[in-house]
Amino acid sequence: QVQLVESGGGLVQAGGSLRVSCAASGRTFSSYAMGWFRQAPGKEREFVAAINWNGGSTYYADSVKGRVTISRDRAKNTVYLQMNTMKPEDTAVYYCAADRLPRRRPPEAGYEYAYWGQGTQVTVSS
Numbered sequence: 001q002v003q004l005v006e007s008g009g010g011l012v013q014a015g016g017s018l019r020v021s022c023a024a025s026g027r028t029f030s031s032y033a034m035g036w037f038r039q040a041p042g043k044e045r046e047f048v049a050a051i052n053w054n055g056g057s058t059y060y061a062d063s064v065k066g067r068v069t070i071s072r073d074r075a076k077n078t079v080y081l082q083m084n085t086m087k088p089e090d091t092a093v094y095y096c097a098a099d100r101l102p103r104r105r106p107p108e109a110g111y112e113y114a115y116w117g118q119g120t121q122v123t124v125s126s
Helices: none
Strands: 003-007 010-013 018-025 034-039 046-051 058-060 068-073 078-083 092-099 113-116 120-125
Touching: 003 092, 018 034, 018 092, 018 120, 034 068, 034 078, 046 068, 046 078, 058 068, 078 092
Parallel strands: 010 120
Antiparallel strands: 003 018, 018 078, 034 046, 034 092, 046 058, 068 078, 092 113, 092 120
């Protein structure tokens, strides 16, 4: 059974930092891109960041570019999202996802991802 389990969410003050993790089990995703998405209350799910299969290329939404870093440890089947200089508008449930196909450039559309975690709540207080 494939599982993606996020952890590391919590409450942080504006300007602070937080790192969320996503551990995969049930299969290896070392040949697949991984992505992070988030959904705030009353809003649609949006793309945050993605990383290609070997970690050599990363992609970010404009809203987080320069403040967020995605990385992965292929040996641990784990992907990370380091968030710095956080803002109240970063408050959301953060989900990790695994691409449904092995491809060179990770997609930004959620429907392209086959596996999803249950999400972890991140709250940024002002």
